[in-house]
Amino acid sequence: MSKYLLDKFLFTVDRDPDLVERYRTDPRGTVEWWEAERANVILNCHVDERSTWLRFDDAEREALATHDYPTLFSMGAHPFLTLTLFIAMFERDHDEPLGFQLAYAKALEHFSLPYPDIAT
Template identity: 40%
Template sequence: MSKYYVNKFLYQTDANPEHLQRYAEDPKNFVATWEQSIGPKLIGNDVEASTVHGFTEEERRALVEHDFVALFEMGAHFFLNLTIFIGIYDEPYMKENGPLAFQREFAQKLQGWTGRDYPSVET
């Protein structure tokens, strides 16, 4: 797994409201667009681009399906993984189930990791 590239996706997408909305509405197309044209750009540099990184099929699937558990298990940074999906799901979950509903679901789905070492976030 390219933890760096997955974490870069999570960080950049969450930090840009337009990108976050596009990712929430059409994850498959946004992930493909990001991987091909947004991700390779060096931050603050529209001229140079990296050709080194790309998602594995497993990473791409997890990103497209918003599978935060799989991303966690692959070693995506916990905070980046949580905050992007709070940005997508917090409001709908809150309307249905009250404050912190998504965070509680996130914790519940990762409950199997209690007492175990978390996957490394080293890149």
């Protein structure tokens, strides 16, 4: 398992409105494409430098492909990254103010301190 790679996915998708929409409508396809094309691109690198070893494990891939943010949280994905991305994708589906944020909190309420380690 790579918390770094989970967080890198959440971070990079959240910063591109087209990728946010793509991930909302085709999560499995987006995860597969991102893993093949972007997972090994070095962040903040101005040349096309790549690594070769970064891959999601099956559990990570499935949690991402099904928008399962409670599982991502339990794996140690950073809660601010999951929250901001999923707000961008799903807040519009809620009529009440802070609708998705309240749903997010409800889905994670079974966790107690100490929370999963978010260090990478």
